[in-house]
Each structure stands twice: as C-alpha cells, then as structure tokens.
Amino acid sequence: MKCPVCSDSSLHITSLESRLNASCCSDCQGQWISANDYWTWLKHHGETLPEKEPDELPIQADDVQRAKLCPECKRIMLRYKVGHSLDFRLDQCGSCNGVWFDANEWEALKQRNLHDEVHLIFSAPWQSQVRKDEARKLLEAIYTEAFSDDYGKIKEIKSWIENHPEQEKILNYLSNEDPYEIGASNSAN
Template identity: 50%
Template sequence: MSMKCPTCKRPVLQKVTLEESLLANRCDKCEGNWIDSEQYWSWLDAHSETLPEKEPEVSFEINDSQKAKLCPQCNRILIKYKVGRGTNFHLDHCSSCNGVWFDKNEWETLKARNLHDEIHCIFTQSWQRQVRQEEIEENLDLIYTQKFGSEDYQELQKIKAWLNDRPQKLALLAYLNDENPYKLSPPANL
C-alpha cells in the first residue's frame, strides 16, 4: 500500500528520484514530496560538504498549504517550521520519524538557494531564532518605510551607514542635531 499524501489525504505517494541518490515519495496530484530521514541523511553523507548559500537565479511559485498535515509514515501531526532567508513558506516536519513534507516547488526553491543540504538545520532552535530575528527586522523595515517614506528612508540608511564608519560620529551627530552650531558655546559633544 502506498503512503497517504499529507495534503490530499489520499494514498497516492509514489517513489521518485528527486536528486541523484535521493529518493522521495511524490504525490502525483499536488506534486508535493515526502523525504524520509534515512533517505535524506544517506544522500547528505554522499554529498560532500555543505554548498554555500546563494542568490536564487530562478523563482518558483509555491502554494504553502496552511492546513494541519499528518505524517505519512507515523500518522502524527507534522510541525510547521518557517524557513526564512528571504523565502516565505514553511516546511512540515515529523518530530517522531524526522521525515519532511515539501509542498510543490519548496524543494526546488531551497535547492536554488543551496539550502537543500541544510534542511535538518531548519528545525533547530538556532535557525528558528534567526527566522524570528529576520521577521522583526522586516517588520521594522516596513514601519520605517511608512514613517519616513521610502526615498527618505533609503537616504537615511545611507547616512547612518556613513556615520557609523566615522570615528567622530558623536561630534557629527551633535553638529547635525544643533539648530545653530555657529554660536559662541558649541554643543556639548563638540
């Protein structure tokens, strides 16, 4: 009997070769892939060192399904982990058998960034901490853009980067901050 697709919930998963020496179970209907832990690790072991992360040259349309899913191997609820690093989808991981469900094009998206050999890291605390940090930065970026307007905000970021490089940063700031720095008593920081 073949395994049930976590998304379509029908027994439609078929063995496919996802990469050289990496077998997956694919759903013909939704085109998602299930990779079991043993398959992943033996492929990773054969696959020398971790490839450096890169900017993707192609992008894929992803339909990250938000519904709760069950592990096709042990029937437990899969846990969602945000991937981060400029992507906007979750992977579904079974904490019991360590298998991973990839909705259509999620594997391809990770591969285009060379993150497909770091899948196991995505489920760690340190990776997830970084994902949350990225989210905080993205939110603040949005807030600043709305507050300053995107043109001024870009200019401001340039000025900030330039200021941060100056050894006299505080004096420069004091000068900027003072409405009239040409008085007899200069501002305190100058």
Template identity: 50%
Template sequence: MDCPVCKNAGLTREKLEQDLIAYACAQCGGRMIVANDYSHWLEKQQGTLPEKPFSDISLEIHDVEKAKFCPECSRLMVKYKVGHGLDFKIDRCGGCGGVWLDANEWEAMKDRNLHDEINSVFTAPWQAGVRQEQNSQTLDVLYSKKFGDQDYTKIKEIRSWLDAHPKRQAILHFLSDDSPYKA
C-alpha cells in the first residue's frame, strides 16, 4: 500500500493499540486503519469509553484537505468532520470502509476517548450533531458581537437560571408584558 497523501511513500505496519494494527507513512505521519482490523479491535474492547472533556493538548494536527484515494482499494475517500471539540476531518473509503487518519488525529481522538467511536463519526446522527455544534458556535459569535461580551455572558447566566426555574412561564409572561403592574 502507498500513502494517499505522499503518493510514492509506502505504508508500514504499526501497532496502534493492543490488538490493533495500522499502516503508517513515515513521511507525513498519516495512518490507514483497515475496517476489519478496527471492527475486530472494537469487539475486544469492554464497550466504548466515556467521552472526556476537551483538554488543551498540544498536538499539531496536519489535516490534509486534498482528496485521497484509498490505499487498499483505490476508491475515493470521503471526509467526515469529527466535531466534539476536534476541528479536523477523517477520511473513510466507501468501498472497503478503511479509515485514513492524518498525523496526530488518532492521538487527538484518543485524548477525548473518541478513538473507539470512529465508526459513529460516519453516521447521520453524529454528523447532524457536528452541524448543530457548528451552528451553536456561529450563533454564539454573532450574539457576542450583537450584545457585547459582558452583556452576553450575563444574558446566558439569566437564561440558565430561567431554564431551571419552576415558575419559568410566569416569569416570561411578566418580562414580556409591557405594563405588568397595571390592573
């Protein structure tokens, strides 16, 4: 197998985890995980690990944006956003199901305990969640610009308090009434 990024560099077998072999490129640091190898590894796990919160690890991710062809079956690979605080895409072959991870992407996913959920990244519900996450981030930036950082922080505090309040509806009616003190 040749590297789909470097084109002429061969991939060598590498032990990625106990019972999981990947094919690595020494030039770009990318790795190919064969679908059956990953499935067998998952079967040996004791279920998926709980997702860990984002940590400020200092891994440099080299997310290669150009299209890749699968080193195993030569089909075009499709990019999927990982989300969950990770701002890169992983590549999956629609033919054989193999996955290409650019340099340090496995480590970043492992740091969040997402390495055992790679197959989930390719599902419609996961991708819908990624889009929702992006929409929320976009709206967060827009609201911060509209209200200013300090006011927006206060608004979010009030909203959080209001969402948990047992008399939420009554408070909302009071706030939306132009003259709540008129009889």
C-alpha cells in the first residue's frame, strides 16, 4: 500500500496499540487503520474511557488538508472534523471505512481518550454537535466583541433572570418601554 500523503512511500505494518495494527509511512508519520483492525481492537479494548479535558500542552497534529486516496481501495476519502477542542479532521474511506491519521492525530485523540470513539466521529450526531459547538464559539466571539467589558456582567444578569422564580415579571418589566405608565399593557400582575 502507498501513503495517501506522500504517494511514493510504501506503508509498513506496525503495532499502534496492543492488538491494533496500523500501516505507517516513514516519511510523513501518517497511519492507516483498516476498519476491520479498528473494530477488532475496539472489541478487545474494553470499556470506553471517559473523555479527558485538554492538557496544557496538547499534542499538535499535522492536518494535511488536501484530498487523499484510500491506500486500500484507491477511492477519495472524506474528511470529518473531530471537534472537542481538537482542530483537525480525520480522513475516512466511504467504501472500506478505513481511517487515515496524519502525524500525531492518533496520539492527540488518545491524549483526550477519544481514540476509542473514532467510529463515532464519522456519525451524523457527532458532526451535528461539532457544528453546534463551532456556531456557539463564533457567537461567543461576536458577543465578546460587541459588549467588550460588559459581557461578563450581561451573562451574570441573564443567568440570574433565568433562575429567578419571577422570571416572567422581570422580563415584562425590562421589555416594557415605560413600565411605570398607567394602563401599560405589560403589568406586573
């Protein structure tokens, strides 16, 4: 098999984990794991480990961002965002379901205990959550810029209102242009 990144380099078999073989490239340090090898390893791996928070010094992965051909069946692989504060994508063959890990991607997943959930990364629910998390980050950045130093206080007030037993009355008061006007449509009752 040839490396999908280096094209001319042949992949050699190595043991990535106990009971998990991978085909590695000596040049780019990428790793190919066949779907069969992954599922066999996962079956013997035991219980799924809980996800860990990012370390202060996370492992930097080489995310080669060009199209790659599957080393097994030569079809173009699809790229999937990992998410969970990991800023790289995994390449999966849509035909044989094998996965290509650019240099250090497996190690970065393992550092966070996500290496035993690789199969979930390619699922619709996982990808949907990745998109939601990205949208949330984007909106957080917009609000931070728009409100600058007041943003923390605004979030504090919002939380206070959300947890207050008289939430509806407070929101009525705040949304009424003149809550003291007699006959106002939004009374405090």
